[in-house]
Structure formats: C-alpha cells, structure tokens
Amino acid sequence: MSAHVAVLPSTVADQIAAGEVVERPASVVKELAENALDAGARHVRVEIEDGGRTLIRVSDDGEGMDREDAQLAVQRHATSKIRAAADLVGVGSFGFRGEALPAIASVARFELETSPDGATGTRLRVTGGAPDAPQDAVRQRGTTVTVRGLFFNTPARRKFLRAPATETRVATEALTVLALARPDVAFSLQVDGRVVLDVPVATRRIDRIQALWGRPFADTLLGVTHRSGPLEVTGFAQRPAQATPAGRKGYVFVRGRAVRDPFVLRAAEAGYRSTVNPGDRPSLLVFLDLPGDAVDVNVHPAKLEVRFRDKFFVEQAVEQAVRAALAPLAAASPLMAPGRTVDAAAWSGGSAAVPVQAPLELLAAESGPASASGRPGLPLLQVFDTYVLFQTDAGVAIVDQHSAHERVLYEQVMGQIAGDGMPGQRLLLPLTLELTAAELEAIDAHAEFLRRVGYEIEPFSGRSVVVHTVPNPHPRFDAARCLQELVADLAGGRFGGWANRLERFAATFACRAAVKAGQRLEPGELRELVVRLLAATLPAHDVHGRPTIVHLPREELERRFGRT
Ligand SMILES: Nc1ncnc2c1ncn2[C@@H]1O[C@H](COP(=O)(O)OP(=O)(O)O)[C@@H](O)[C@H]1O
Numbered sequence: 001m002s003a004h005v006a007v008l009p010s011t012v013a014d015q016i017a018a019g020e021v022v023e024r025p026a027s028v029v030k031e032l033a034e035n036a037l038d039a040g041a042r043h044v045r046v047e048i049e050d051g052g053r054t055l056i057r058v059s060d061d062g063e064g065m066d067r068e069d070a071q072l073a074v075q076r077h078a079t080s081k082i083r084a085a086a087d088l089v090g091v092g093s094f095g096f097r098g099e100a101l102p103a104i105a106s107v108a109r110f111e112l113e114t115s116p117d118g119a120t121g122t123r124l125r126v127t128g129g130a131p132d133a134p135q136d137a138v139r140q141r142g143t144t145v146t147v148r149g150l151f152f153n154t155p156a157r158r159k160f161l162r163a164p165a166t167e168t169r170v171a172t173e174a175l176t177v178l179a180l181a182r183p184d185v186a187f188s189l190q191v192d193g194r195v196v197l198d199v200p201v202a203t204r205r206i207d208r209i210q211a212l213w214g215r216p217f218a219d220t221l222l223g224v225t226h227r228s229g230p231l232e233v234t235g236f237a238q239r240p241a242q243a244t245p246a247g248r249k250g251y252v253f254v255r256g257r258a259v260r261d262p263f264v265l266r267a268a269e270a271g272y273r274s275t276v277n278p279g280d281r282p283s284l285l286v287f288l289d290l291p292g293d294a295v296d297v298n299v300h301p302a303k304l305e306v307r308f309r310d311k312f313f314v315e316q317a318v319e320q321a322v323r324a325a326l327a328p329l330a331a332a333s334p335l336m337a338p339g340r341t342v343d344a345a346a347w348s349g350g351s352a353a354v355p356v357q358a359p360l361e362l363l364a365a366e367s368g369p370a371s372a373s374g375r376p377g378l379p380l381l382q383v384f385d386t387y388v389l390f391q392t393d394a395g396v397a398i399v400d401q402h403s404a405h406e407r408v409l410y411e412q413v414m415g416q417i418a419g420d421g422m423p424g425q426r427l428l429l430p431l432t433l434e435l436t437a438a439e440l441e442a443i444d445a446h447a448e449f450l451r452r453v454g455y456e457i458e459p460f461s462g463r464s465v466v467v468h469t470v471p472n473p474h475p476r477f478d479a480a481r482c483l484q485e486l487v488a489d490l491a492g493g494r495f496g497g498w499a500n501r502l503e504r505f506a507a508t509f510a511c512r513a514a515v516k517a518g519q520r521l522e523p524g525e526l527r528e529l530v531v532r533l534l535a536a537t538l539p540a541h542d543v544h545g546r547p548t549i550v551h552l553p554r555e556e557l558e559r560r561f562g563r564t
C-alpha cells in the first residue's frame, strides 16, 4: 500500500513551483531580468508581444554561461548564487532559490542562448520541461532567454491571463521597479515592436526617475537621507503641495530589492503628519539599507516580501526620515522656469543651515541702519496685504502670511496643549455666544484643549456660553469669530481626515486663528511672523499641504536677466 506515496517527477514539481514563481508574464520578465542583473549585465533588453503570451525575450550582456552551466541552470534548485543555507543571510543577489528557469521552462517553449566569452556559445531548448540536446550558437558574451507560448501546456493557468494591455502594463511595472533599483544598468523594453521604455545608465537615482517618468514628476520630489543606527533610509518624498488623492507612486526597496511593504509606506506617510491634506497621497520611494542579518529576504517565493527583525524600529526611522526631508526650507517650492530644476543645494547649502540661519539672524536684528549687532535688519515687504517678501542668502523668499502663521500657530498650540497651556486674556466684558446643540457638544468634547489655548468657556443658559478669557495670537485677532468658526469646524467634521484628535484641534485652531490674507501688517509683525516661521520645525508647509513659502533662486534671477 506504500505505492500511494511517490516522489513527484521533476517536471511536475517544476510546474507546481511555476505556480508560485511564474504567475503571469510580468513574473517571467522579473525573474529573467533579475538573472541578467545577477550576471552583471550593463544593459538589459526586454521584448514582449501580445502581453507576453506569444513572446517574452530578455537579453543581457552579462557573464553568460558555458554549456555545462547552461544545462544545470534549467534544473530545479540549480543555482550559482548560494551554496549553503547559511549563505542566505544577507544574500546580495536577486536570485538564490534556483527555481525560476526550470519553472518557466516547464510551462512554456523555452530557449536559452548564452556565451561566456563571445567565442563559444550554447543554444538550449526546453519544451514544457522536456530539454532537447544542446546546440552550438554564435553570439556575443551574455545570455538571451526567449519564452514562447507561456502556459501552452497548462490551459487552466493560461485562462487566468488578463487582456494583453493589462499584462503589458504589469510587466512594464516589473521592469520599472528593477530600473529604479539599479540606475547603474541600462534598460529597454519593446512592446509589440514599439519602444516603451529606454533608460540609459544613470549616476544618480533622481536621473533614473527622471528618465522613467519625466522631469515634471522628478521635480516634485524631495531627497530623503537619514541614518538610524545600522539602518540607512534614502529615497524621495513628494512635496506635500504636489501630492494628489490618486495615482501616487509608492515603492519600497530593501537592500536593493523591491518589496511590497504597506507598513513602510504607511510609516513614510506618517512623516507627512500636519503637512499634507489628509486626502492626498504623496509619491514615495523608500530605499532601506541595513545589515543582512537584520532582515530575512526568503519568506516569499517571488521574494516580494521581507521580514525585519525589528519592524517597529524600521517604521520609526522611515517616519523620521520623511519628516526630516520635509523640514528644511528647501522643502518649499522653488520658482523656476518650466523644465528647469533648482539645485537644492544652492538654496539649502546642502542642509537647512545656510539660508535659514542667515535671514533669521538678520531678521531678528532690529531694523534700522545699524542695530545692536551692528548689522542692518533685513528689509521685509508686504505685498497685496497677503505676501511677505525678503531676501535670503540664496534668492528671494515669498511667504504667504496666512499659511505661514497657520504653521507657526499649529506648532505653538501643539506645544501648549502638550504642556500646561497658555493662559488667555481676561475680557472686561465677557462674550456671550449662541451655539447649536452640535457645537455645544464639540465645546464639551474639546473643553480641555480650548482651555489650554486660552479659551475659558462656561455654559450660560440654554444654548449660550460665556467666554471669560480668549487667546491673543495677533493684534487683529477676532476672538469671537475664531471661536465660532472653530466650534463650527469641530462640530461639522471639517479636517475629518485627521486621525489624531489633538492634531485636528490644533490644525483647526491654527487655521481659524491665523492672520488672514488681505490684512495689512505692521513691519514689526511681519518680522516676527517670518522669524517665527523660520524657527518652526516644519516651516515649509501649512497644515493643509500648501506651501507657506516659495523661493525664487538667485541663479534663476541671474539667468533671466542674462547675468550668467
Ligand atoms: N542571464 C543569465 N546569465 C548568466 N547566468 C544565468 C542567467 N540566468 C540564469 N543563470 C544561471 O542559472 C542559474 C539558475 O537561475 P534561476 O533558475 O533563476 O535561479 P537563481 O537565480 O535563483 O539562482 C543561476 O544561478 C545562474 O547561475
């Protein structure tokens, strides 16, 4: 009766493995292109036809294989990349399981042409797992794998293929991800004879991004660089003002390998707290580098997932990294002619230090010909009673007075609520306000927050309340109107996208209490506003994801006036 249990013939085992590794044409593209990269290719060329059903071809100029290796390569668990289980720790190659080639060859008409030296070459055909005798082939150093009739012998799987356009899109995406991971390698993709992707070798990652998606998109990105102990977080985070509710790009790479990790992306999004409109989803490209033993890459057959030894630590670091990228004034939008990029370093001096400190010091000085510090104060100009202009070391800054004040108040209020609060100004004649039932409830629910920003409120009779003290964020502050609007917002669910109650309250208060556009400000007030903005933690964005400040780089002025 022991005849019930039998070791599967290897072709059947390969087809089963193919079920995990070769889900669709995109997986074939991914596995073959990864092999090309592992072989040290400088240029990876991919062709697909009919969404990959009729043809997938991946050619490389990598190290190639001699005949013996080529024959081994199409056998299950044959790999040149690891020798023992211990090698899995910190494995640096894309492949290591040794199952892609046999799996693909078991469900298609497979042909491999390879040469290790450009002199000798081998052609190997495998049809549905059955290999033909190897033949001589003439070709340059490198390897070409051609896959025809994918799933020809597994009709059930073929039925699951989607429309060619869909399969093409997914396959293109798979190659795009590899192109992001390896800017040092050129990639091209032809779909039904048409070139849809062709990116040259790039030295900087941002150049690769630009080659893939164009300069306008690349220009919306801020660089991320952050180190937390053994973990290095780099990549790009989109400026909050350019984030949109749909169509964002979100990529996570761990030790150079693309992974699906919604938690890392969520942590990156958390870094945007209070700088982005809650409905908007900024594009994110997160590259994590950490020691090999801090992450297990072998938890998924297609290696799309990894397991971190300390997930919480990684998420924290990612959040901090994004927050740090949004913090400098350089995170504000530069005013440039279309198609021109600002050299971020020119305005940030590599870090926020140069242009922030210089104007701060100058601004803090009393205006007039010579202040106590012996330096003249930096002139500020209010235009349209809405914007404040001033000079920085790197150009001209233009601040939106409402947005700027909103940011300043938000940070102040967060501090006040977390601490003891700020006593309000006692009114000689207390205010009486008539409110709706929902608004009264909102006052109740936020009583402590209101007290800490300076509103001392008491129920009066029916639906009215008496207000004894009020905050005084600026001389033109209208305490009654602000409170009315604030409770209406809180009761009406405005800012509903904010997850955190305290942050939502602070954002609503900041928005309602800030100076408005169209208010003329005194020179001293302008100065104070700008000084406080530049001293804020996240000065470049208001709480709705709009910029507080735009910058006209001096180099742009010089270019426009022909001084360069
Ligand atoms: N394009 C290529 N160039 C050179 N060698 C290759 C190429 N593709 C596959 N190989 C060889 O074939 C082996 C098996 O490939 P594969 O089945 O994808 O397994 P893995 O990549 O996990 O090792 C690889 O380890 C490598 O030695």
Ligand SMILES: [Mg+2]
Pocket (backbone or CB within 6 Å): 031, 034, 035, 094, 095, 096, 098, 100, 101
């Ligand atoms: Mg492989």
